[in-house]
Amino acid sequence: MSETAEAQVVAKEPKEPLFSKKNKKLLSDPLNDDNPITIQVLGICSALAITVQLKPTFVMSVSVLFVMIGGNLIVSWLRNLIPSRVRIIVQLVIVATLVILVDQVLKAYLYDVSKQLSVFVGLIITNCIIMGRLEAFALGNKAWPSFLDAIGNAAGYAWIMLAVAFARELFGSGTLWGFQIVPDFLYDFGYADNGLMILPPMALITVGIIIWVQRSKNTKLIEEN
Amino acid sequence: MSNAIHNFLEEKVKPNFDKGGKLEKYYPAYDALETFMFVPGHTTGKTGSHIRDGIDMKRTMIMVVVALLPALLFGIWNTGHQYYLALGEQADFMTKVIYGAIEVLPIVVVSYAAGLGVEFIFAIINKHQVNEGFLVSGMLIPLCLPVEIPLWMVAAATIFAVIIGKEVFGGTGMNILNVALTARAFLFFAYPTWMSGDKVWIGEGTNEAVAYADGSTGATLLAQATEKSSGFVNAAGAQYGDTFWNAFMGFIPGSIGETSTLAILIGAAILLITGIASWKIMLSGVLGAYVMGLIFNAFAVNPFMEVPAHYHLVMGGFAFGIVFMATDPVSAAQTSTGKYVYGFLIGILGIMIRVFNPAYPEGIMLAILFMNVMAPLIDHYVIQANIKRRKKRTLAVA
Numbered sequence: 001m002s003e004t005a006e007a008q009v010v011a012k013e014p015k016e017p018l019f020s021k022k023n024k025k026l027l028s029d030p031l032n033d034d035n036p037i038t039i040q041v042l043g044i045c046s047a048l049a050i051t052v053q054l055k056p057t058f059v060m061s062v063s064v065l066f067v068m069i070g071g072n073l074i075v076s077w078l079r080n081l082i083p084s085r086v087r088i089i090v091q092l093v094i095v096a097t098l099v100i101l102v103d104q105v106l107k108a109y110l111y112d113v114s115k116q117l118s119v120f121v122g123l124i125i126t127n128c129i130i131m132g133r134l135e136a137f138a139l140g141n142k143a144w145p146s147f148l149d150a151i152g153n154a155a156g157y158a159w160i161m162l163a164v165a166f167a168r169e170l171f172g173s174g175t176l177w178g179f180q181i182v183p184d185f186l187y188d189f190g191y192a193d194n195g196l197m198i199l200p201p202m203a204l205i206t207v208g209i210i211i212w213v214q215r216s217k218n219t220k221l222i223e224e225n
Numbered sequence: 226m227s228n229a230i231h232n233f234l235e236e237k238v239k240p241n242f243d244k245g246g247k248l249e250k251y252y253p254a255y256d257a258l259e260t261f262m263f264v265p266g267h268t269t270g271k272t273g274s275h276i277r278d279g280i281d282m283k284r285t286m287i288m289v290v291v292a293l294l295p296a297l298l299f300g301i302w303n304t305g306h307q308y309y310l311a312l313g314e315q316a317d318f319m320t321k322v323i324y325g326a327i328e329v330l331p332i333v334v335v336s337y338a339a340g341l342g343v344e345f346i347f348a349i350i351n352k353h354q355v356n357e358g359f360l361v362s363g364m365l366i367p368l369c370l371p372v373e374i375p376l377w378m379v380a381a382a383t384i385f386a387v388i389i390g391k392e393v394f395g396g397t398g399m400n401i402l403n404v405a406l407t408a409r410a411f412l413f414f415a416y417p418t419w420m421s422g423d424k425v426w427i428g429e430g431t432n433e434a435v436a437y438a439d440g441s442t443g444a445t446l447l448a449q450a451t452e453k454s455s456g457f458v459n460a461a462g463a464q465y466g467d468t469f470w471n472a473f474m475g476f477i478p479g480s481i482g483e484t485s486t487l488a489i490l491i492g493a494a495i496l497l498i499t500g501i502a503s504w505k506i507m508l509s510g511v512l513g514a515y516v517m518g519l520i521f522n523a524f525a526v527n528p529f530m531e532v533p534a535h536y537h538l539v540m541g542g543f544a545f546g547i548v549f550m551a552t553d554p555v556s557a558a559q560t561s562t563g564k565y566v567y568g569f570l571i572g573i574l575g576i577m578i579r580v581f582n583p584a585y586p587e588g589i590m591l592a593i594l595f596m597n598v599m600a601p602l603i604d605h606y607v608i609q610a611n612i613k614r615r616k617k618r619t620l621a622v623a
Contacts (some may be wrong), residue, residue, distance in 0.1 A: 131424070141255060190375050190377070191377075192375075192378075192416055192418075194381075194415040194416070195413040195414060195415050195417060196411060196415035197415070199414060205389060208393070212393065
């Protein structure tokens with residue numbers, strides 16, 4: 001990724017269409033072939049911790065999306081001003097500011113979800129995906145590609161998270177978004193919610209199954225050995 | 226007779242599955258069923274090893290299943306026995322066996338059907354032979370479950386264990402964890418109310434109005450021992466002899482196959498005589514458990530810790546686990562010294578979890594799974610030590 005980033009800086013194309021092929025790839029790659037969770041294996045901790053139910057997962061994904069976009073844009077705008085020696089600390093300050101904003105908004109308007117997410121909103125600061133994209137992309141690219149890159153990666157993160165949460169909430173609690181999905185007669189019939197799905201190990205296994213399906217569909221992702 | 230069948234298979238049925246035949250895709254399924262009854266026709270290649278023992282994996286697995294039969298048969302009888310005991314009714318031998326068979330056999334059938342179904346699907350997708358590994362797992366799974374377990378849970382756990390516990394690692398022989406215990410652990414954490422407590426061990430069938438007779442709470446010995454205030458030690462103080470004898474013979478509630486230490490010992494004898502299971506693991510496991518029991522006795526601060534050490538060997542699933550599950554050649558340690566360490570630690574950890582953590586009375590399951598994960602590490606250090614020793618020796622000579 002960093003190579004293409006450098007290449008873009010060198011190649012000076014003043015009039016590139018907004019959704020050129022390259023820019024479209026910025027959006028689509030992280031959704032599949034370069035997914036931050038299943039391929040780069042970043043941001044796993046939050047995937048394990050907050051995917052018990054769909055609602056907090058969704059709020060978390062939106063928060064990450066906001067922080068990603070904000071962070072990527074600001075860093076991209078400032079990229080020529082930030083001395084490379086202190087760039088990590090500058091990035092941290094930017095991300096931390098955005099995360100605190102998100103945290104305050106959640107506390108004000110979505111208090112119960114914010115309670116559920118607890119420390120994990122604060123931990124967005126340390127989410128490897130965000131720092132990774134700032135370092136690898138935003139520092140070397142203009143604002144518009146950085147913006148697309150942020151959306152792509154946040155969406156790639158979000159869909160894996162939502163897929164995991166979907167499976168965990170459906171089988172673990174019999175609900176989706178807090179509404180009961182598994183009908184009562186099934187429970188009367190002897191069906192029971194799977195307690196293991198609520199425990200963190202099952203999130204890991206679910207992510208593993210997604211990785212398995214993805215690689216068996218796209219065999220070029222399989223590493224040698 | 227068997228020759229005639231074999232000829233019929235060779236001439237009429239097999240061509241369909243051979244290369245170019247109509248059902249070529251399903252050759253693995255055919256092969257699995259044929260070698261189930263007949264010695265496989267595979268011969269050694271032109272290069273490589275030229276001698277092969279007739280006892281291939283399928284025979285090995287069948288021997289383990291044979292070794293499991295005493296535990297299964299006793300479990301069937303005991304299911305009926307416990308049921309009529311709880312009812313407070315007298316029943317003769319056959320009545321108990323029939324009741325037990327009705328309760329137990331569906332679980333066995335479901336376990337085999339679900340597991341073999343998954344195996345066949347994977348064999349056909351991956352174009353390899355159907356591995357026989359599941360023959361044993363399919364029998365172990367029902368034997369380590371409570372009789373009241375709903376059948377769909379058995380199926381779900383079996384499918385989970387075969388896919389996540391085995392197939393993702395590459396199938397039989399590649400699994401890190403014991404498949405049967407993976408299934409049991411899945412059920413234990415997913416549906417705890419069906420896997421522990423004092424209502425699940427006695428098959429009630431459709432008769433929900435079973436009134437427990439006096440003194441028969443339906444709890445396992447482990448559960449009784451865990452409830453420190455209750456009668457296990459105090460009331461049983463005078464009857465230790467009885468309790469031990471009952472637990473050894475297996476006239477107690479518990480998972481289907483694990484109650485009778487005697488039946489398990491018969492199985493152990495079969496495994497040891499045929500050389501299939503490692504006596505090193507069994508011996509060191511029993512030693513580990515006994516030593517841990519003695520240590521607890523020495524520093525006893527609660528009634529469970531005072532339980533005599535030899536009781537730990539007959540209570541709960543310890544005997545079953547150490548004989549049939551810890552010795553699983555795939556997930557156990559491979560080196561000779563490693564086997565001693567592996568077994569001993571299973572014994573120690575199993576009893577430790579059992580006594581210290583009331584939430585997990587069946588500590589042996591967790592101990593074996595944990596040591597399954599640790600087994601490669603043990604082997605690694607054993608091998609490294611060996612290399613070091615031999616290096617030293619060659620250096621000393623030179």
